[in-house]
Amino acid sequence: MKGSINYQVNQVMKELTGHGVSKYQTIKTSNIKGENNHQVSNLIHSNNYDKAVKNTAMSLAQFSKENGIKDLEKINNEIIEKYINEKIKKGITNKSISASLSHIMKIQHALNQTFYSRTAKENKLLFSKEKIKELREKANKIAVKTDKSKIKSYANSNIFLSKIAKRSSLQVELMMKTGIRVNDAIHIKKNQLLSNNEIKFRSKGGKVFIKEIDPNLYNKIKKAVESNIYNITYKTFYRDMKKVAKENNISWSGTHGLRHSWAKKDFSNNLKSGLSNEKSLLKTSQNMAHNRGEITKLYIQSR
Numbered sequence: 315m316k317g318s319i320n321y322q323v324n325q326v327m328k329e330l331t332g333h334g335v336s337k338y339q340t341i342k343t344s345n346i347k348g349e350n351n352h353q354v355s356n357l358i359h360s361n362n363y364d365k366a367v368k369n370t371a372m373s374l375a376q377f378s379k380e381n382g383i384k385d386l387e388k389i390n391n392e393i394i395e396k397y398i399n400e401k402i403k404k405g406i407t408n409k410s411i412s413a414s415l416s417h418i419m420k421i422q423h424a425l426n427q428t429f430y431s432r433t434a435k436e437n438k439l440l441f442s443k444e445k446i447k448e449l450r451e452k453a454n455k456i457a458v459k460t461d462k463s464k465i466k467s468y469a470n471s472n473i474f475l476s477k478i479a480k481r482s483s484l485q486v487e488l489m490m491k492t493g494i495r496v497n498d499a500i501h502i503k504k505n506q507l508l509s510n511n512e513i514k515f516r517s518k519g520g521k522v523f524i525k526e527i528d529p530n531l532y533n534k535i536k537k538a539v540e541s542n543i544y545n546i547t548y549k550t551f552y553r554d555m556k557k558v559a560k561e562n563n564i565s566w567s568g569t570h571g572l573r574h575s576w577a578k579k580d581f582s583n584n585l586k587s588g589l590s591n592e593k594s595l596l597k598t599s600q601n602m603a604h605n606r607g608e609i610t611k612l613y614i615q616s617r
Contacts (some may be wrong), residue, residue, distance in 0.1 A: 315387045315428060319375045322386045324373050327364070332357025338521060352408055354416075354421045358499060362548065370417035371394045387429050387437055391445040394418065398449045401457070408457035415450050419443065466567040467574035468615075472479035474558050474572070481546055482554040486537055486572065492525050493576030493602055500551050504540050517603035577602060577613035 323533070330354065331339060339356040347353060349600045358364045370384075377397050378389050384391050402409050423442060425458035468474070468544055478486050485499045506514045511532040512524050527535070538544035552569055559566045577598055584594035601612040 315386055315425075315432075316354045319372065319384075322510070323368065323371045325377055325428055326386065326421055327358075327368055327423040329427045330356075330367065330420055331360045331364075332359045332362065333361075333364075335359065337516070348401040356420065358420065362497065365422055366413070367417045371421050372415050372420065374421065387425050388439050388583060389425075389441055389448070390439060394445055395449060396497065398453065402453060405458050408459055409451050411453040411457050412450060415446050415453070419446055422446065466565065466571055467578050468564065468567060468571045469574055469575075471575045473564065474564050477558045477562060477590055479554045479557075482551050484538060485546065485551055487531055488535065488557070489569075490576060491531065493580060494525065495573065496548065496549055496551065500548060501545050502535065504539055507539060509593060515603070521603070524550040557565060572592045573602070574613050579612065581610075581614045 315325065317325075322522070335357060337355050337359045338358075340357050340359075341353050344353055344356040346356045350471045358367055374389065374394075374397060375386055378384070378386070378393050381393055381396065383389055383393060383563060398411060398415070401414065418441075422443065424438050425440055429440070456496070474486050475483065485496075488494065489496065489499045494515060502513065508514055508524065511527050511529050513532070513535070514522060514524050519579055525564070535544060548569075554565060555569055558564070563599055580601060581594050585591065586595050589597065595610060595614070602610060602613070604610050
């Protein structure tokens with residue numbers, strides 16, 4: 315592929331654009347598998363993930379250029395291995411490296427597409443999926459392990475609700491009362507609002523789940539959505555939350571800290587209601603729209 319790094323990366327990202335496309339349907343036809351061998355979409359369906367993959371593509375492209383390869387379609391297994399080894403040497407955590415490899419898997423798919431579109435042939439020079447899998451296993455064995463003790467919840471998340479800017483108050487309250495992801499909380503369309511105080515969401519895997527909301531909160535959200543004043547950017551929400559944390563001497567755990575706090579509270583309430591540890595974990599996991607219980611454990615074990 316000819317052109318500057320910026321041009322080539324933009325061509326890659328065009329191949330991966332999946333905004334407005336059903337993630338659930340895309341997964342069914344995808345040829346990409348994730349770390350746990352589960353099927354994942356070969357497209358990108360959110361702005362945040364779009365930025366993350368593009369950052370990895372730019373980083374990889376620059377690294378390849380420094381190592382003598384200016385054409386992204388000619389990045390081979392040797393370059394990919396050097397790129398990941400550099401991350402391991404720098405002390406990047408295995409979790410971050412795993413995320414980069416997930417991005418690279420999508421980039422590999424896109425580069426195969428750009429090559430085939432131009433030549434109608436298979437790209438035999440490009441790095442392989444087998445190499446990505448091999449490097450993932452290597453990183454999981456020898457890269458710095460993620461310190462789970464750094465994963466934190468907020469001891470008193472109510473401070474955010476009482477101190478947050480008005481433009482972010484409904485979103486904070488929704489996260490605190492339902493445990494939904496931040497991107498679900500800050501963007502709600504009219505067609506998501508159902509009867510009986512219910513709101514429809516779509517999980518990371520593309521499956522639809524429904525949350526019954528406190529009637530008072532539901533009515534406030536409904537009014538704001540219908541008045542076109544509800545939706546805000548992640549950047550705005552992040553800044554509003556961080557401002558509250560700073561002004562109230564709260565150790566910053568990110569916007570996701572609210573979800574951690576909710577998970578711990580929900581799990582505790584399940585236990586108090588008489589459910590076993592296993593059933594309590596399962597119920598909380600289902601409420602969080604998680605596909606695997608071990609993910610939920612990280613939330614419950616957070617400080």
